[in-house]
Amino acid sequence: xxxxxxxxxxxxxxxxxxxxxxxxxxxxxxxxxxxxxxxxxxxxxxxxxxxxxxxxxxxxxxxxxxxxxxxxxxxxxxxxxxxxxxxxxxxxxxxxxxxxxxxxxxxxxxxxxxxxxxxxxxxxxxxxxxxxxxxxxxxxxxxxxxxxxxxxxxxxxxxxxxxxxxxxxxxxxxxxxxxxxxxxxxxxxxxxxxxxxxxxxxxxxxxxxxxxxxxxxxxxxxxxxxxxxxxxxxxxxxxxxxxxxxxxxxxxxxxxxxxxxxxxxxxxxxxxxxxxxxxxxxxxxxxxxxxxxxxxxxxxxxxxxxxxxxxxxxxxxxxxxxxxxxxxxxxxxxxxxxxxxxxxxxxx
Numbered sequence: 001x002x003x004x005x006x007x008x009x010x011x012x013x014x015x016x017x018x019x020x021x022x023x024x025x026x027x028x029x030x031x032x033x034x035x036x037x038x039x040x041x042x043x044x045x046x047x048x049x050x051x052x053x054x055x056x057x058x059x060x061x062x063x064x065x066x067x068x069x070x071x072x073x074x075x076x077x078x079x080x081x082x083x084x085x086x087x088x089x090x091x092x093x094x095x096x097x098x099x100x101x102x103x104x105x106x107x108x109x110x111x112x113x114x115x116x117x118x119x120x121x122x123x124x125x126x127x128x129x130x131x132x133x134x135x136x137x138x139x140x141x142x143x144x145x146x147x148x149x150x151x152x153x154x155x156x157x158x159x160x161x162x163x164x165x166x167x168x169x170x171x172x173x174x175x176x177x178x179x180x181x182x183x184x185x186x187x188x189x190x191x192x193x194x195x196x197x198x199x200x201x202x203x204x205x206x207x208x209x210x211x212x213x214x215x216x217x218x219x220x221x222x223x224x225x226x227x228x229x230x231x232x233x234x235x236x237x238x239x240x241x242x243x244x245x246x247x248x249x250x251x252x253x254x255x256x257x258x259x260x261x262x263x264x265x266x267x268x269x270x271x272x273x274x275x276x277x278x279x280x281x282x283x284x285x286x287x288x289x290x291x292x293x294x295x296x297x298x299x300x301x302x303x304x305x306x307x308x309x310x311x312x313x314x315x316x317x318x319x320x321x322x323x324x325x326x327x328x329x330x331x332x333x334x335x336x337x338x339x340x341x342x343x344x345x346x347x348x
Contacts, residue, residue, distance in 0.1 A: 004063035009071040026309075040053055060086075067079070072172070076092055087115060095327065098173025099328075103324075119324020126258050136191050147247070149188040160210050169211050175202075176234045197343050199344075251266060284296060330346055332347070
């Protein structure tokens, strides 16, 4: 069985979704929807699918089974709810939405309609990410002590000036954390477990004419008792690979994009030396550190493939709506703490 996938939106990430779908077994890109006829037609020509400017006509396409939402972040809910009402399964580019209320509206509507929802967090699907997750689940770190995420990226002023919606609360829902660092934040909580409380600061330090933070730091208290730090910025020249550090009483790992800079345990196993060798110099792109388009397609391909496989087998998809909501909850708590100056409990 092959599933027909349609994309709503025609921006840069929509092209990534289209290219990824083209490499997925059991899936085919059949349609694109944009309110701009010119953009819809150009996208359709690039990717060999049908173009629509009407959401209702798009949803009536007889080959359409799954809708991929690639609109600005603060406009995910509206097309998502329309797709769900039409009985279509749903893939939503990160973040799921920019408020918990809007996230919950998507999740609850899908549950009532009996359709599946997957949020895109492609970093979970890289080999290094999976190896680290496996080590955590096997208890190789002992008691988790510290969990840290560092995303020191660079975006020019032109990046924010290019579109009227970039750098706005209404459409981006936030700045360096919600738009850029969210992948690292998702990985951090995936490894360390739920964040209990945050204490944070946020500022605009390197850009003009934006409403949202370009730099933020937060101290974390995890539910398991561990502590941690999140640092996110788009004002750090020239931009560096995202970095995750997991430290425990029996081991530590430092992952930069797809490389391990440290992989050390009190009790070594035969595979450890091979892991250090395999994931030294494994990163092939800059991971979006300075160029939003400089991300590997591999993670998206793997996540779409996992979604299609789950559909075929009647399983829940990886990174379902509830799972995709977690990173948003952490980021919103950080924003509230930075605004109020108080320690804030994360709302799961």
